[in-house]
Amino acid sequence: MDRGxxxxxxxxxxxERVGPxxxxQLVKRFGSAGAALEALPHLARRGGADGFSIPPEHTINAELEAGEAxxxxxxxxxxxxxxxxxxxLDPPPPVLWTLGDPGLLSKNACAVVGARIASSAGLRFARGLAAELGQAGLTVTSGMARGIDGAAHEGALPTGTVAVLAGGIDDVYPPEHDNLWGRIREGGCIVSEQAPGVRAKAHDFPRRNRIISGLSRAVVVVEAELRSGSxxxxxxxxxxxxxxxxxxxSPLEPRAKGTNDLIRQGAALCEGAEDVLRALAAPRTLREPDGRWDGAVPDDEVDAVRDRVLALLSPTAIPRDELARGVGAPAAVVFAALVELALAGEAELLPGGMVCRS
Known part of the structure; x- marks a missing residue:
């Protein structure tokens, strides 16, 4: 890929309003990011927006300079x-900033995540499990949060660990993990979708979690209450x-209710690294993106369905497939209309093939 x-x-x-x-879809439809940028104001107007702003080049240059520094x-x-x-992934994150060894991101990995306010037994288990997984040749990924995440990183530091942050790669949170951040930078890899200098907000953590799982072939939850980011x-x-x-x-431990419920729903039971290695030994095919949603379509076909697409949307998220069936139009046409509505702030495109009204 050339520099431009x-x-x-x-x-x-x-x-603004261009998520993963x-x-x-825009890059696939127009063939390049440059062509997509040229088309954005027109697409936003078609979706009903009065105006649309694209970051000026000096803003992007400033981000690149901050990363270089x-x-x-x-x-x-x-x-x-x-x-x-x-x-x-469907869809993949468009960009990643990395500090440390980015080669770790392409190795077989296992995520170890769990409660921020963890028990001493949970911390000891996470640290030991991460160390054993690292010795078995796996990279351990987590989110550098308090509790289980931090313990997993500590256990895997000698063999390589990846920390995915919700803010920029220099947004050390919690602050007491400043030393851990420095050690991961030297012996592992720190990853973020955000620009350097960005501070994490609540809505950034689900996107961070999606990258943690996306980098990993398996996810182990050590402790979690029923309402938990893990x-x-x-x-x-x-x-x-x-x-x-x-x-x-124990059923008497609130921090075990989430993990016990996962097992009840079909998650594999983990009592040690051998359970993870056994699960990974079974062949499994990653879900591939659905090509029916790709491709360029004529503007008149999009014009014919846009109002119907908007009328069927509500604040409750629904699968794109269900929406396309309701509209009675080809998937690619419905998706093109959804992108225009999203650029206009009328719709929200969610990972996992879901969509809702903004």
């Missing part, structure tokens, strides 16, 4: 070094075709 296209892909990824779903490396979807596990990671892993394992616990 890489620059345009970063600029497209940073454009819209990015993927940190010693970070930018990976753009389509680069040779882009992690193949992430590229297989369970979101497990759900995303299942949607992505990854193995999901959970550590059982």
């Amino acid at each position: 296209e890489r620059f345009d892909r970063l600029r497209l990824a940073r454009t 779903v819209a990015f993927d 940190l010693g970070a490396r930018l990976l753009v979807l389509g680069d040779d070094g882009f992690p193949p596990q992430l590229a297989a 369970l979101i990671t497990a759900r995303l892993a299942a949607e992505q075709g990854r193995e999901v394992l959970a550590v059982p616990g």
Whole structure:
């Protein structure tokens, strides 16, 4: 990929209302990020927007300079070094900033996640499990949060660990993990979709969790209450075709209710590294993107369905397939209309093939 296209892909990824779903469809529809950027104002007007802003070039140059000052490396979807596990997602993240060894992102990995307020037994188990998985040749991924995440990183530091952050690669959260962040930078890899300097907000954590599971062939949940971000990671892993394992616990322990429920729903039981290795030994095919949603379509076909698409949307998310059946039009035409509505702020395109009204 030439330098200009890489620059345009970063600029497209940073454009208002262009998330991973819209990015993927726009690049496929127009053949390049540059062509998609040229088409954006027209598409937004067709969707009903009065105006549409694209980040100026100096903003993107400032991001690149900030990354360079940190010693970070930018990976753009389509680069040779882009992690193949992430590229297989539907949709993949458009860009990644990395600090440390980006080669770890292309190795077989297992995520170890769990409660922030973890028990001492849970912390000890996560640290030991991560160390054993690392010794078995797996890279351990997690989110550098308090509790189980931090313990997993500590256990895997000698063999290589990947920390996925919700903010920029320099957004150390929690602050007491500053030393851990530095050690991962030296002996592992720190990853973020966000620009350097960006501080994490609540809505950024599900996207972070999706990258944690997307980088991994399996996800192990050590401790989790019933309403937990770790369970979101497990759900995303299942949607992505990854193995999901959970550590059982006492029914009297609130931090075991989430993991016990995962086992009840079909997650594999994990009592040690051998359970993870056994699960990974079974062949499993990752879910491939559905090509029916790709391709360019004539504007008049999109015009004919746009109002019907908008009328069928509600704040409750529904599968795109269900929407296309309701509209009674080809999937590619419905998706083109959805992208225009998303650019106009009327619709929201969600990972996992879901869509809702904004």
